[in-house]
Amino acid sequence: MQFLPELTLLGAGLVIFLLSLGKTDIDTMKTFAILLGTLIFGATLVSWNQEGTLFFGSYQVDLYSQVFKILIAGAMLVVLILGRQLKDIKKSVHPEYYLFLFVSVLGLMMLVSSIELLAIFVALELSSFAVYIMVAMRDDSGSSRFQMEAGIKYLLFGVTATGFMLFGMSYMFGLTGSTQLSVVMTKLSSMYAQPAAIVAILMVLAGFFYKLAIFPFHFWVPDVYEGAANETTAFIASVPKLAAVALLIRIVSMVNGEGQVIVNVLMACAILSMFYGNLSALVQTDLKRLLGFSGIAHAGFVLLGILTFQLSGYANALYYISGYVVMNLACFLVICSITSQGENVQINDLSGLHKRSPLLALTLAVALFALAGIPPFVGFMGKFMILTGALKQGFLIMVILAALNTAIAIFYYLSVIRVTYCSDPDNYGRINNNFFTNTASIILMLIIIIMGVIPQPFLNFATSTVQAIM
Amino acid sequence: MDQLLINPDYPHILSTLIFLPLASALLLLFINNDSFARYWTLGITTVTAILSIPLVMAFDTTTANFQFVEQYSWIQSLNIQYVIGVDGISILLVMLTTLIMPLCVLASWNYIKTRVPAFMICLLIMETAMLGVFMALDIVLFYILWEAMLIPMYLLIGIWGGPRKIYASIKFFLYTLAGSIMLLVAIIWLYQTNNYSFFIPDMMWQDYSLTAQTYLFLAFFLAFAIKVPMFPFHTWLPAAHVEAPTAGSVILASVLLKMGTYGFLRFALPITPEATTLFMPYVLWLSIAGIIYGGFTALAQQDMKKLIAYSSVGHMGFVTLGIFVLNTQGVEGAILQMINHGITTGALFLCVGMIYERTHSRELRSATGVGKYMPIYVTFLTFFALSSFGFPGTNSFVGEFMILAGTFQHSIVLALAAIPGAVLAAAYMLRMLQKIVWGGTDNPDQSWLQDLNAREIIILCPFLFFVFWIGLGPQPFIELMHISVTNLLAQFHAHQGQAVAAVELIIH
Numbered sequence: 001m002q003f004l005p006e007l008t009l010l011g012a013g014l015v016i017f018l019l020s021l022g023k024t025d026i027d028t029m030k031t032f033a034i035l036l037g038t039l040i041f042g043a044t045l046v047s048w049n050q051e052g053t054l055f056f057g058s059y060q061v062d063l064y065s066q067v068f069k070i071l072i073a074g075a076m077l078v079v080l081i082l083g084r085q086l087k088d089i090k091k092s093v094h095p096e097y098y099l100f101l102f103v104s105v106l107g108l109m110m111l112v113s114s115i116e117l118l119a120i121f122v123a124l125e126l127s128s129f130a131v132y133i134m135v136a137m138r139d140d141s142g143s144s145r146f147q148m149e150a151g152i153k154y155l156l157f158g159v160t161a162t163g164f165m166l167f168g169m170s171y172m173f174g175l176t177g178s179t180q181l182s183v184v185m186t187k188l189s190s191m192y193a194q195p196a197a198i199v200a201i202l203m204v205l206a207g208f209f210y211k212l213a214i215f216p217f218h219f220w221v222p223d224v225y226e227g228a229a230n231e232t233t234a235f236i237a238s239v240p241k242l243a244a245v246a247l248l249i250r251i252v253s254m255v256n257g258e259g260q261v262i263v264n265v266l267m268a269c270a271i272l273s274m275f276y277g278n279l280s281a282l283v284q285t286d287l288k289r290l291l292g293f294s295g296i297a298h299a300g301f302v303l304l305g306i307l308t309f310q311l312s313g314y315a316n317a318l319y320y321i322s323g324y325v326v327m328n329l330a331c332f333l334v335i336c337s338i339t340s341q342g343e344n345v346q347i348n349d350l351s352g353l354h355k356r357s358p359l360l361a362l363t364l365a366v367a368l369f370a371l372a373g374i375p376p377f378v379g380f381m382g383k384f385m386i387l388t389g390a391l392k393q394g395f396l397i398m399v400i401l402a403a404l405n406t407a408i409a410i411f412y413y414l415s416v417i418r419v420t421y422c423s424d425p426d427n428y429g430r431i432n433n434n435f436f437t438n439t440a441s442i443i444l445m446l447i448i449i450i451m452g453v454i455p456q457p458f459l460n461f462a463t464s465t466v467q468a469i470m
Numbered sequence: 471m472d473q474l475l476i477n478p479d480y481p482h483i484l485s486t487l488i489f490l491p492l493a494s495a496l497l498l499l500f501i502n503n504d505s506f507a508r509y510w511t512l513g514i515t516t517v518t519a520i521l522s523i524p525l526v527m528a529f530d531t532t533t534a535n536f537q538f539v540e541q542y543s544w545i546q547s548l549n550i551q552y553v554i555g556v557d558g559i560s561i562l563l564v565m566l567t568t569l570i571m572p573l574c575v576l577a578s579w580n581y582i583k584t585r586v587p588a589f590m591i592c593l594l595i596m597e598t599a600m601l602g603v604f605m606a607l608d609i610v611l612f613y614i615l616w617e618a619m620l621i622p623m624y625l626l627i628g629i630w631g632g633p634r635k636i637y638a639s640i641k642f643f644l645y646t647l648a649g650s651i652m653l654l655v656a657i658i659w660l661y662q663t664n665n666y667s668f669f670i671p672d673m674m675w676q677d678y679s680l681t682a683q684t685y686l687f688l689a690f691f692l693a694f695a696i697k698v699p700m701f702p703f704h705t706w707l708p709a710a711h712v713e714a715p716t717a718g719s720v721i722l723a724s725v726l727l728k729m730g731t732y733g734f735l736r737f738a739l740p741i742t743p744e745a746t747t748l749f750m751p752y753v754l755w756l757s758i759a760g761i762i763y764g765g766f767t768a769l770a771q772q773d774m775k776k777l778i779a780y781s782s783v784g785h786m787g788f789v790t791l792g793i794f795v796l797n798t799q800g801v802e803g804a805i806l807q808m809i810n811h812g813i814t815t816g817a818l819f820l821c822v823g824m825i826y827e828r829t830h831s832r833e834l835r836s837a838t839g840v841g842k843y844m845p846i847y848v849t850f851l852t853f854f855a856l857s858s859f860g861f862p863g864t865n866s867f868v869g870e871f872m873i874l875a876g877t878f879q880h881s882i883v884l885a886l887a888a889i890p891g892a893v894l895a896a897a898y899m900l901r902m903l904q905k906i907v908w909g910g911t912d913n914p915d916q917s918w919l920q921d922l923n924a925r926e927i928i929i930l931c932p933f934l935f936f937v938f939w940i941g942l943g944p945q946p947f948i949e950l951m952h953i954s955v956t957n958l959l960a961q962f963h964a965h966q967g968q969a970v971a972a973v974e975l976i977i978h
Binding site: 312354369374375376380384385387388391392396399400403404406407410411414415418421422423455456459460463 | 613652
């Protein structure tokens with residue numbers, strides 16, 4: 001039971017693999033994938049209150065990891081639904097695409113449960129390598145070879161970040177003689193006077209900064225977002241970020257006492273992420289690139305929640321990233337639905353969307369206003385919580401800079417909404433919605449609004465989740 | 471919590487006013503029928519207006535406390551409450567909002583032809599947000615509604631607006647949002663300092679240090695001065711007014727602008743009394759600048775909507791002047807003038823809208839001589855124009871008179887500086903009136919113009935009624951606010967003692 005979600009995922013991957021060997025109809029396969037996704041989501045729900053450790057204490061199943069698994073499985077299900085046509089993936093590799101998707105999610109689920117350095121490393125690599133391949137799986141029958149460049153960039157940056165992380169881990173092992181995270185961090189906490197300890201922690205964090213796209217490990221974002229197929233980008237932009245936040249919280253919550261240097265470094269990273277992300281997003285014309293840069297800025301906000309080193313701060317970060325994933329998925333739902341061949345979406349392609357498909361336009365508007373942090377949506381509540389938590393710790397300058405960023409960010413979100421609502425379509429046809437897309441967009445909008453208007457139950461839940469590891 | 475009064479006869483009246491429009495907007499989401507949307511929205515806004523009348527009947531004018539209070543816990547972990555109530559400062563603004571909304575719906579009856587249900591949804595959500603802003607006693611609730619309102623207003627301008635709607639709507643949104651960002655930081659700071667409470671009365675009259683007050687005041691000032699808009703921050707207003715549909719212009723002029731001045735009264739004065747005293751001279755002279763600038767610019771306009779928009783800058787200058795002279799007459803005059811401006815300018819925008827529906831032009835030149843063919847129309851227009859420049863017997867005369875009387879008490883130089891503004895107002899309004907009523911003969915043939923129909927007369931009559939009621943018998947309105955204003959100023963003067971000393975130290 002404790003290992004049920006992972007086993008289901010593994011099984012799902014195998015089923016897809018077996019199906020790909022025979023001559024299965026491609027549409028059956030896609031329906032099957034969604035069914036399997038639902039099954040996996042169900043498995044995470046069933047096992048949500050399991051507890052225990054596996055694999056000689058390197059794998060912990062607790063409320064914290066199970067909640068993250070539910071979030072990951074839920075986000076994966078949405079990605080499967082919004083990308084169910086796999087418009088821009090090579091026809092011949094559709095089964096393999098699903099296989100790698102499941103393997104990557106498996107890696108992420110293992111990651112949130114890992115409490116041992118090597119387990120963390122293996123899980124992270126398992127999820128990363130699957131995604132490297134998924135990026136390159138975009139259809140190359142046209143002249144564009146973007147996806148190859150993107151795949152290579154993603155791989156190289158990823159390997160570099162992993163290199164940093166491994167190097168940090170070697171320091172940790174050298175300083176403490178253990179690979180158990182709890183042992184390592186307890187021993188390190190008495191060594192903050194030594195630069196080696198600080199360097200070790202920061203380097204290990206770098207691996208997750210890369211996944212979460214925090215400055216200075218964000219360089220892969222724009223090109224990979226642009227180069228990967230829309231469905232793949234939707235996945236990269238949401239699911240791995242959840243796991244990265246899970247591990248960041250897990251590790252940072254073990255840093256205690258005199259970690260002032262670490263706080264300062266994290267602060268710098270958070271603020272630079274916000275400014276870099278928002279200022280770069282101002283000049284983008286490709287919607288996916290824009291969302292990529294906005295994701296960097298939002299990662300800065302998440303980090304601002306984490307670096308308070310308070311239980312409430314971690315809970316806020318969890319609340320924020322869950323909200324972010326929902327908002328982001330809503331945007332990608334629109335992106336995937338309005339393209340006919342899965343091509344990249346320029347902002348101008350959205351013109352007159354409110355006439356071509358009112359529901360999608362509304363979804364996009366709600367998601368973007370939420371990302372911009374306008375009440376009553378979840379984006380505002382998340383930002384408000386994070387800022388309140390940061391000011392409680394006395395980070396007044398940080399709070400002012402973060403607030404300024406909100407003002408910068410509104411401009412580019414608004415410029416997308418402007419095109420959606422205020423310009424009239426020239427020669428674009430109507431968009432045919434279908435049941436799946438409509439239901440998904442209504443559900444996502446409702447989540448965005450409900451999380452924003454009634455945040456208390458979600459915050460309580462986030463707090464009790466985080467409490468499980470404190 | 472001794473500042474709160476719960477009125478047992480009407481336990482949920484304020485919540486009903488807030489949520490009725492929102493709930494009916496949600497219902498409208500599912501029905502895609504133009505004429506149903508019109509009648510439904512008219513019905514709901516009318517019901518809201520009727521429901522709000524007991525508010526003023528049962529209002530206790532002998533206390534400065536908040537009345538009709540409702541209080542529920544909302545977000546426990548941050549101690550955010552859903553707490554609403556009205557006092558003498560906000561009740562008139564609440565009434566103005568509820569009463570003006572049905573007229574806005576009527577004014578959009580034929581003007582809005584596309585996406586009618588969506589338009590009506592925006593109007594209803596606007597009503598919820600505006601009422602909530604005036605009633606909120608929790609600062610987070612206030613801020614959420616203050617910001618949330620931007621979305622429907624943005625859509626009103628951006629979708630149903632004129633040719634430059636994109637520019638106007640973006641400018642409106644960015645200006646207002648950017649202005650209120652620091653307000654958010656100020657709110658969080660106040661929350662920490664006041665023992666983790668977002669309750670507005672808890673924040674008032676605390677002795678924050680002068681430095682803290684200075685920063686708080688600057689944050690408040692930026693947010694509210696942009697909303698008012700005060701002189702150097704006004705540039706979004708003409709653009710938004712000109713491009714917005716008639717109903718949008720009316721809401722913008724009548725209600726939205728008042729939020730800035732209301733914010734000064736509700737937040738800046740009670741929370742930062744010393745800083746207010748410190749910055750008072752600058753704000754006063756900015757107000758004068760606004761009055762004169764608005765007047766001169768209005769004089770040069772060819773577009774009637776722009777003319778009225780710039781006149782708004784001048785009128786709102788009078789309001790901020792009245793608030794910051796900080797005596798009873800000034801503040802009471804300012805609140806009354808907020809209402810007056812809502813009535814008069816709202817009506818003028820409606821009048822321009824009516825011409826525009828007929829000739830599809832807002833140019834003063836093409837409207838010349840309309841008076842010959844539309845006698846009923848120009849009758850209304852004349853009264854509103856007279857009211858706009860404060861002709862005795864109309865509502866604005868009372869308001870401006872009180873403000874100027876308050877200003878004279880404060881400083882004669884300042885009052886003398888404001889006088890040209892009143893003269894300019896007469897000049898630009900009479901210029902417009904003269905062209906429209908008597909106009910030249912070199913204009914295109916307008917004999918085909920139809921005079922006002924019954925719907926339009928019904929829209930304008932309530933405005934005219936209030937123009938004369940406030941103009942001839944303002945006492946009931948002043949009584950409503952009197953205790954609250956005296957109480958506000960008494961507390962204010964008790965708390966500014968040190969500030970006066972500080973100011974004198976700086977001056978000498």
